[in-house]
Amino acid sequence: MKMIIVDDERIGREGLLDFIDWSRDYGIKIVGTAANGQEGYELYRSVRPDIVLTDIKMPIMSGIEMAEKIRAGDKIVKIVFLSAYSDFTYAQKALKTRIDDYLLKPVEEAELRKMMDRIADEKMEQTRRDYCKKYFVDILAGKPDLCVQLREYSFQVFLLGKEPVPKIDGHGLWLMEFHDGANVGIAKYESGEEAVWNGRSAREVFGFCYAGRCVDRPEEIRRSYNEAVLSQYFGSFWELEELEYSQIVKLREQWGRHEAEMQHELVKLANDIRAAISGCDRSRVEAAVHRTMRYLAQNQGIDPASIEDFIMRLVTRIAEEFHDNETRNSLWELRVSLQGRNQFRKIKGILIDWLINLTDTQEEKRKQSETSIVQRVIQIIEEEYERDIGLRTIAERVYLSPNYLGNIFRNATGMYFIDYLARHRMKKATELLLSGPDKVTKIGEAVGIPNTSYFSSLFKKTFGITPKEYRRNNQKQQ
Template sequence: MLTMIVADDEPYIRTSLIRVFNWQEEFGIEIIGEAADGQEAYDLCMELKPDILFTDIMMPLLGGLEVAGKLKEGNCPTKIIVISGAQDFSYAQNALKVNAEGYILKPVKLPELREVFQEVVTRIRQEQERQMNVEQLKKQLQDNIPLIREKFLRNWIAGMYRDEGELWEKIDYFHLPFKPGDVLTAGVLQLDDYRSAVDKFSEEHKQLLYFAIQNMIAECLEQPPGGICFVAGENEFILIFRPDEAASPGTAALSGLCAKITQSIQKYLRLDASIGIGRACTRMCEMEDSYKDALAALVYTFYTGHASILYIKDIQPSTETLQSTFFYKFHARLMNELKAGHTSEVLELLERLFDRLAAPKLQIGYVQSICAEIVFTSARTLYELDEDIEEVLEDRTTIMDALYRQTNISGLKAYMLSFFNELATYVEGKNTSKNSRTINRIRGIIQERYAQELSIARIADEVYLTPNYISLIFKKETGETLTDYITKVRISKAKELLQTTDLKVMEIAERVGYENPHYFSTVFKKTVGIHPLKYRSGK
């Protein structure tokens, strides 16, 4: 419902104007006041803020146009409709100057009055609707400010803004804690071994994890040198450090802040994280370069390992390669030792190789390609000697996946040592017609640990071979499977305990490595032919 005040110094005319229409029914207007002079009209408008003032142009104290002028100066939104008994054009001109919505001459004609009010009411409602839409849009904007801010930040580090002035406008709009003259530095935090760390989590758990990490970073950034953080992608948390008054970026203050962040994540989430730090930039449009530097620095966790803080300015990647003479001699000797089955010599050669690979911090892709070449050259060489080598080797794709999945040089080294230990041990066994040393070690492990949880996979880890390979050689050399041998040892110990002790069957089962006494009884009967209690009684 719109509101209106009627002002005229003649009571009769004022009453006539109030009664001339059913204002609410015809126009949706409620008359909330009336005034007998211009001052009263002005005071009521400033107090009640009506949508419309319907006023005579000539009134005591203040004329209708003077009231309109004062309301305009006071930023009062009331619309003015003026009634005038004078047909002087200058009055109409003055009415336009004060933005009067309508100018009606006396004597008032109802069709003309109706038309003016219909037009004014329509304009007011359209204006209100536009204002309502604007307010609604403003509210939606405010509700979405966090998302819009994140989008701006991601676009910023992606280099989408090259105009410094435009960037500062946006920085001010989003109330970011930076000011002209600041020297800013980008950092990137990533969880180490991310896939293995989060693969076990549900998507909801992952999102909670990201939220927790972002909160921890934000809390740490409240301390000098401080800054902001946001998520750029999966396992990519961006930090923009602002300078500290007492210490510039890149000093101990920044290192201490990064260490505090990684320590908090380790303490509360039991996860390791590393941070790469780019070069400082004096212009906001250079942030993309600092961000890319930070990502490049993170790559070198391959050499430094977990929970590293890496400055790009401290990293000087080598473009060197292994000397061709060294590699040629190494490769020739490795093939000879491998074909001879000299396991210890093969592993010693690989240790020396990795000393050379790690020392100058070669390009990571180059190191991985060197290892891949050695693996597949060795496989081809051994295949020429023994086609059964395929029983030991996994398929090419699996090997490549395992090799390139190593996220640091120590992991890559461990994989290569394990791979070649298995190859050399196989060849050694082939050359001596039996793998007596490995078999004896496996038997010793079983004899010693039969009462514990004992799986083929765990035994394989103990002898640095794969489960498939030890199962293969054990069966081949002894004529029985590893599982059968473990069962034989356990049942033999159980028979001994049944005959020499008064322990219950449940206790004996536990002592020989069976958690479930019913399963133990089943295995015992299947192996010996009778139930454990009957065996004890001699029946």
């Protein structure tokens, strides 16, 4: 290990040089000294030491300023502050610079050795970890010389938890390293030995366990690792704490064999959902989505892309019912929303939201259409009331069934069609009774009711008096 000493007092620098036998006791080589923080920083950049032993208060640049500059680009180098008693509070503030330790001046040999023992142990552990990390990476890369040494073994890779564990070894594994955000464990088996380490008990320690398949050659360890990574991705998607890649392979085979059955189920689900949307029945839509997701959940562990593909085929089939740009645009937005979703239940929520939104859109369009139709029917009544018109004849003209037209007309006006038509005819009849001397028979014919008896009866039912009485009463008032 290399160390530099930074102190503005020459006696302090020289005293530390000979204070202990750095080389013999700790394997440390002092590669330079500096009289202030600026010189110390330049020296650090030049020799890249493992340890920086520095005073705090110095001219030009303080030890704290120097440490901050060093720390900005180097998180590994060990930095130790030297502080006089009067500077103790100052030194405490300096801890924010993420230094590794500090010593009070005058330095006691016992304290210095205690600190150096700890730093030496940490550096040795870091060196060991660096070596293990390199060895691990070389194993994953299939380095030829290592593969030759490991030819008689088979291997299996596991991804275990998301936090580093204190010890690399143990847990029944040959190697374990924190790599790419997970504890990667490699089990090693003698040739012909059954792969028995399945990692289930490890869930109590790590929280989850995802495994690649066992491989017979060290060059294939990378493949097992990639499979473990996929197992982790699939397992996270399905919120499974344990998944082995061999299970994924089986599920893919089953998925492929059941394609015809799945297509039948897809058509059935699409028809159910389309009917619910057309009926603007939100609860029925949600129930159909729950059935869809229960069906897909039978394949826990399958590739999330297969789930996304099934859902996109489903919604595309649903959207075929509704030919408009708005639906086509929302279909594209749905595809974007589904991409990269890392949990099955989140996809379920997205699908429900999209279908409910589609239902609401169709309901709004239906209401607008119904309003337009009712307005058209009222226009026909106002323009053709004197003709022989009825619900059936008008329904044919607006291309609806009489029952459906009658329902939307009543919902919009609060009246049955026949009552609305009768009221309008009676209103026109009163106008004719007051505007001229025509007989009741002729007025009845003029408003579309040629049967005089029925006309008089309907008029009296509406106004409480006969047509003649209505005319006579209003003439007296005039």
